[in-house]
Amino acid sequence: MSVTTAEPVIRLRGVHRRYPGRPPVRALDGVSLSVAPGELVAIVGPSGSGKSTLLNILGTLDRADAGEVRIDGRDVGALSDKQLSALRAHRIGFVFQQFFLSPGVSALDNVADGLLYTGLSLRERRRRAARTLARVGLADRVRHRPNELSGGQRQRVAVARALVGRPSFLLADEPTGALDSASGAAVLKLLHELHDGGTTVIVITHDHGVAAELPRQVHILDGRIESDETLELV
């Protein structure tokens, strides 16, 4: 499929983000980036390079100081806080390094919480959550609580929660960072499978090994994009 003809899911143009201080930190210094539907992208760079800042802006959790951010064709800078919340509720799925699952709550309800702010009924949320848990291979862990699951399983629950609302793209922040290599590989395999199924996935990582397995790698350093390579995998 052609990357250039489809309307991009994400388009950044000349995005700047600076944190006040002495001297001020230019966490993002003119970042331009386009992600087409169905892509699987790694954003990779060392600690302090601006990855988390970029993730926050891609996820509309933070606003750029300058430049243009378009998510699903919408100019984020022109949207109100409420509209951004709506965008996150319906179009963006987050996966965090620390999972952020609710402790005393079943896998099913953790996943159903991904739909909490869509206004669907609890029944419908659970119905969709069960389906999504099956999709990530946890059909037999529906009633388990996070403390009864392995790290890799927890992250798969978190991926299911991000996925349950059928977002335009998944935003995964160091998704393998808290996992051993076997569990990490399993989570990466899941992301690959989702990509094969047509889901747009953006993985943010400092781990070159992780990035090397993904078809497109955007290298970031000191708030700038150093390189953007799409590997033609055979």
Next chain:
Amino acid sequence: MSTPRSRLRPRDTVRVAFSGLRARPLRAVLSALGIAVGIAAMVAVVGISASSREQVNQQLDALGTNLLTVAPSQSFVSTAQLPAASVDMVARLDDVESVSAVGIVPDAAVYRSDEIDPNQTNAIAVSAARTDLLDTVSATVASGRWLDDVLSAFPVVVLGSDTAELLGISRTEGDVQVWLGGEWFTVAGVLDPVPLAPELDTSALIGWPAAESLLGFDGAPTTVYQRVAEGAIDEVRTLLPATVDPAAPEEVAVSRPSDALAAQAATDETLTTLLLALGGVALLVGGIGVANTMVIAVLERRSEVGLRRALGATRAHIRRQFLGESVLLAALGGGGGALLGGAATAAFASSRDWPFALPVWVLAGAAGATIVVGALAGAYPAARAARMPPTAALSAV
């Protein structure tokens, strides 16, 4: 394509707020305790005073509020008497339903036996009583019998409840005698306490003819009791002094004993107010406790707030969540407190043989106060949680 708004159903708001409390049950219970104590105190105070009022109301319903009492106004003159014709004069009034009287027999005292030194006085008054006294003042006999026309002519006495206790007399089988005014009188009966005429409790009552023939009583009453038609009480009240003593109406005092009973029930009003204020202070302190808990909860749960914002929660959703949690916390305390206060009221009332009364407005007020306290306590923490930028909330791990 347009994006629908973020939406959190009201039911889900409650669910989310509740799950926040359930995550730390002990903390929830402890911080609700202050409010529980405050509400319990207020509910119990109001409940107990309502029960006490209810008890007086029931008593007044049973005793009637239409009894008027006439006595000489200079009560400090122990010899003050009313004209001998008083009873007949009062009976002639239109709206008077029944009349009776007692007359204190001057210088007569009563003792358990004739060997007790007469200088050793006691507070017992020897009074001549008309046979219709019992019905007029709604008095009842605890044991034995009351004076009838026959007994009234003989040295027979009926004791007020305090008198019987003072003299140590509990038997009324006809073989117990007391030394009264220099004669032996047989104890025929003992009265129950008389709420509308408590002066009878400390009296020894003998027949009118016996008092005249045996003790030289002159037949002048000291207190006249009359039941008056319900609608004419005020009117009769103004007529009574001149009716009883046309020569000196200003020396006659009319009173309504049921007023005194009702006033007695009202005297604890200041205490009630004080206790209510204390309950209010406890409620305030409880509210501060809840606010403190909520502030801590917001700080501890920054990442939860961040996650919820990432899942699509608006600031308003976050504010409502914490506000709801605070109100639920307060409601937990309020509900527990109301139960506690109700139980305390029931226990107290049953220990005194009072009816149980808990006005609905107290429960409504407690619920209202609880919600207000919870909302006030949660307002600042909730606003703070809502203001947290989602990025700060997520990075604070």
